[in-house]
Amino acid sequence: MQVYLPIAEMSVDALLLVGIGFGVGWLSGLFGVGGGFLLTPLLILIGIPSPVAVASGANQTLGASVSGLIAQWRRGNVDPKMGLVLLVGGFAGSAAGVQLFGLLRRIGQVDLAVALFYVVVLGTVGALMVMESVRAILRRRQAMRRRLHEHLWAHGLPFKMRFRKSRLYISVIPPLLVGFLIGVLSAVMGVGGGFMLVPAMIYFLGMPTSVVIGTSLFQVVFVAANVTLLQAAQLGTVDIVLTMLLLAGGVAGAQFGAAMGTRLRGEETRALLGLMVLAVAASLLWELVRTPERLFTSGPAL
Amino acid sequence: MIRGALTLLLLLLPSLLLPTRLAAQEQLLVAALSQTAVEVTTGFTGATLTVFGSTDQLIGPGADEVLIITRGPTRPLVVRRKVRAAGLLWVNGPSARFGYVPGYYALASTRPAWQILPEEARQRNGIGLDALPLESTGARSPAFRAALLELETASGLWSEDSTPVEIHGSRLFFTHLELPATVPTGDYRVEVLLVRSRRIAARQELTFRVDRVGTADRIATIAELQPVVYGLTCVLLAAFAGWLGSVLFRRG
Numbered sequence: 148m149q150v151y152l153p154i155a156e157m158s159v160d161a162l163l164l165v166g167i168g169f170g171v172g173w174l175s176g177l178f179g180v181g182g183g184f185l186l187t188p189l190l191i192l193i194g195i196p197s198p199v200a201v202a203s204g205a206n207q208t209l210g211a212s213v214s215g216l217i218a219q220w221r222r223g224n225v226d227p228k229m230g231l232v233l234l235v236g237g238f239a240g241s242a243a244g245v246q247l248f249g250l251l252r253r254i255g256q257v258d259l260a261v262a263l264f265y266v267v268v269l270g271t272v273g274a275l276m277v278m279e280s281v282r283a284i285l286r287r288r289q290a291m292r293r294r295l296h297e298h299l300w301a302h303g304l305p306f307k308m309r310f311r312k313s314r315l316y317i318s319v320i321p322p323l324l325v326g327f328l329i330g331v332l333s334a335v336m337g338v339g340g341g342f343m344l345v346p347a348m349i350y351f352l353g354m355p356t357s358v359v360i361g362t363s364l365f366q367v368v369f370v371a372a373n374v375t376l377l378q379a380a381q382l383g384t385v386d387i388v389l390t391m392l393l394l395a396g397g398v399a400g401a402q403f404g405a406a407m408g409t410r411l412r413g414e415e416t417r418a419l420l421g422l423m424v425l426a427v428a429a430s431l432l433w434e435l436v437r438t439p440e441r442l443f444t445s446g447p448a449l
Numbered sequence: 450m451i452r453g454a455l456t457l458l459l460l461l462l463p464s465l466l467l468p469t470r471l472a473a474q475e476q477l478l479v480a481a482l483s484q485t486a487v488e489v490t491t492g493f494t495g496a497t498l499t500v501f502g503s504t505d506q507l508i509g510p511g512a513d514e515v516l517i518i519t520r521g522p523t524r525p526l527v528v529r530r531k532v533r534a535a536g537l538l539w540v541n542g543p544s545a546r547f548g549y550v551p552g553y554y555a556l557a558s559t560r561p562a563w564q565i566l567p568e569e570a571r572q573r574n575g576i577g578l579d580a581l582p583l584e585s586t587g588a589r590s591p592a593f594r595a596a597l598l599e600l601e602t603a604s605g606l607w608s609e610d611s612t613p614v615e616i617h618g619s620r621l622f623f624t625h626l627e628l629p630a631t632v633p634t635g636d637y638r639v640e641v642l643l644v645r646s647r648r649i650a651a652r653q654e655l656t657f658r659v660d661r662v663g664t665a666d667r668i669a670t671i672a673e674l675q676p677v678v679y680g681l682t683c684v685l686l687a688a689f690a691g692w693l694g695s696v697l698f699r700r701g
Binding site: 150217263 | 489490491492493494495524525526527528529530531537538539540541544546547592593596597599600601630631633661664665666668669672673676677679680681682683684686687688690691692693694695697
């Protein structure tokens with residue numbers, strides 16, 4: 148069934164979009180991440196223009212993360228104070244990111260920038276995840292104990308603040324910085340950034356894992372909302388029909404994924420997710436390196 | 450009421466008929482469109498229009514020839530060439546900006562235009578993809594113009610002689626205009642030319658409009674005119690869908 152996307156100004160198979168939403172939702176339910184990093188490249192692959200794919204991807208991530216946030220909030224797994232500090236950085240970052248995106252669009256390098264961001268960020272995060280989980284699997288075999296609390300260099304900075312729920316007394320600079328960077332990436336890549344935020348919170352800020360998922364969802368929901376709003380207001384690239392079709396599939400897919408996720412072990416799940424992230428990065432890198440079929444492209448003049 | 454209208458019609462009838470009869474005698478060419486409005490709804494997958502008409506003499510080889518040129522609204526376009534940066538990555542390099550690129554262009558004719566019109570007349574009237582007046586700024590290479598032709602043809606928005614003008618009984622001519630799902634909205638001009646002994650003997654201009662209607666139109670209009678309201682609506686709708694999912698999830 149073909150459906151006309153009013154902002155992308157093209158006609159796409161609605162079932163294909165619902166299917167993509169379902170697949171990405173299933174994976175995100177399985178791994179506990181928003182799945183934006185898979186969604187935006189897939190949308191670009193089926194011919195949605197990069198700016199619309201990025202903006203609508205952020206909009207879809209918002210919807211997909213809301214249900215997760217509600218569940219985590221009910222269980223008390225959200226540190227609102229840490230979330231707000233991250234959010235201040237996140238808002239500044241996403242505002243800067245949308246400006247950067249507008250500039251890239253004017254000089255005609257959006258496709259390159261989006262692809263490069265994906266390759267670098269996904270490549271790094273994927274490699275770290277695989278390495279970390281392999282190490283964890285090995286450690287489990289050796290039955291070694293980890294230290295409960297680690298002191299990192301980031302803990303020595305000024306402007307300290309107490310985060311009760313996270314049981315931390317640290318400077319506000321690292322969380323602000325983390326929030327800002329995730330905000331920029333969110334605007335340029337159309338992702339929520341959960342797959343980067345979670346490791347950053349654990350290894351960089353030293354937060355306990357119990358509040359990490361909930362707090363990262365808190366940040367993702369509001370940053371994605373901000374990106375959606377800014378992209379819609381400044382660039383006019385959010386396609387609500389596209390978003391709703393993706394969400395229709397995504398909401399259903401997430402349920403199946405989450406049900407299946409409970410049967411998988413943590414380290415194996417993370418290793419799998421890491422491999423998948425690496426695969427997406429590798430395929431995008433290949434697109435940049437290989438000789439393109441068409442040397443010329445055309446686009447609207449801005 | 451009805452009787453009044455009927456009387457009025459009877460009084461007007463002779464004057465209504467008279468000009469058309471006169472015009473038919475003078476006119477060498479009469480043409481019309483099957484529809485003057487194309488509606489782009491959320492289910493739009495493209496449309497097909499028919500242009501038809503007749504001339505006062507026989508049409509066909511050795512007699513009258515008909516050319517039908519359709520032009521869509523123009524828009525500025527940038528054509529970019531990919532170059533290899535640092536011998537590794539392909540990035541967008543030099544670009545040429547074309548100010549007025551027709552969003553749709555279709556040429557249909559009884560025989561290829563270059564066979565029935567002198568080259569000079571063809572170029573002057575912009576008949577044929579190679580005769581399109583495309584002014585560009587930026588990169589100078591003619592490869593950019595060639596690439597634009599190739600890209601637009603590949604997308605189905607530009608075509609030349611893809612559907613011929615067919616002739617029925619040497620009297621009636623007709624052709625189909627294929628509008629793909631990606632056609633830009635706006636005013637379209639259909640120019641019907643009658644070529645008699647290698648000269649343009651008559652021309653008639655028809656117009657139609659491509660408009661978004663219904664939900665698709667409302668969404669695009671709100672997004673354009675009230676971007677902040679539209680953005681907020683997108684945020685709230687997505688959040689609502691997510692909340693709905695969490696409710697369904699709890700029950701399941």
